Amino acid sequence: MTLVPAAPDPTTTLLAALDLVPYPGEPDTYRGVSLPRPGGRVFGGQVLAQALIAAGRTLPDTDRLPHSLHGYFLRAGDASEPIDFAVERLRDGRSFSARHTHAFQGGVPILSMVASFQAQQDGLDYADPMPSAPDPDDVGSTDEVLAGIDHPVAKFWSTESAFDVRHVNGSIYLGPHPDTSGRQLVWVRSRNPIPDDQLLHRALLAYACDQVMLEPVLRRSGNSWMTRGLSIASLDHAMWWHRDVRVDEWLLFAQSSPSAQGGRGLGATQVFSRDGTLVASIAQEGMVRVPSS
Known part of the structure; x- marks a missing residue:
């Protein structure tokens, strides 16, 4: 069983799931475990967040933060099994870095995600207003x-x-x-x-x-x-x-x-x-x- 162990509160449990472990002998590869969930399937948001964390760990500069991601959920994941994350370094430019992360279980991908990271820069700055809400x-x-x-x-x-x-x-x-x-x-x-x-x-x-x-x-x-x-x-x-x-x-x-x-x-x-x-x-x-x- 490779579910995240029970913790005093749900936040601690979630943070433990996002604390990926480097895979021995495999550069840019990490292993994660899952939160327990009714039905035994991995929660999609969990594997997406883990894939982003894995990609972020391969950046040469810690000041580059994700500004976009695009991911496909390919198969249902089994929450009782570990998930391996393999990151491909697509590009490291002067301002942007791109990473491709695959999440695997049993040797087959359950998620494929591309994320782009950017160093902080000045530029145009505007946004839609927030709707009225209580x-x-x-x-x-x-x-x-x-x-x-x-x-x-x-x-x-x-x-x-x-x-x-x-x-x-x-x-x-x-x-x-x-x-x-x-x-x-x-x-x-x-x-x-x-x-x-x-x-x-x-x-x-x-x-x-x-x-x-x-x-x-x-x-x-x-x-x-x-x-x-x-x-x-x-x-x-x-x-x-x-x-x-x-x-x-x-x-x-x-x-x-x-x-x-x-x-x-x-x-x-x-x-x-x-x-x-x-x-x-x-x-x-x-x-x-x-x-x-």
């Missing part, structure tokens, strides 16, 4: 919505998750929402402080967003996580970090779903810090199948 202190938490539900998935997202998630207009955990615009606002923050490491914070944002990226697809189609016969899985993930981010401070996810077709749905997200600064943009397409589609 303060996170005035919004109910997932913990409250799922409290008392005796189900492993409910327990995982409420008491075992490293992040506090608060849906401004109500969640779709227990049933569909009457608003089928596909738009939602979600406040997200880690439950505990995170070390002052910007690569780690950016990787943790990649981890956290995967929990809600396809929810706008379910909302717009009038479905929920409880839809009978629902089959859903992340296919690919694109992410751009515009500015420094701290996941241990409240972040507002402003989300929508521009399109769904052919058993696939697209989720789009802008991420704002509490003071209204746009820190990241994210897009994810997923397989979303319901019995009527």
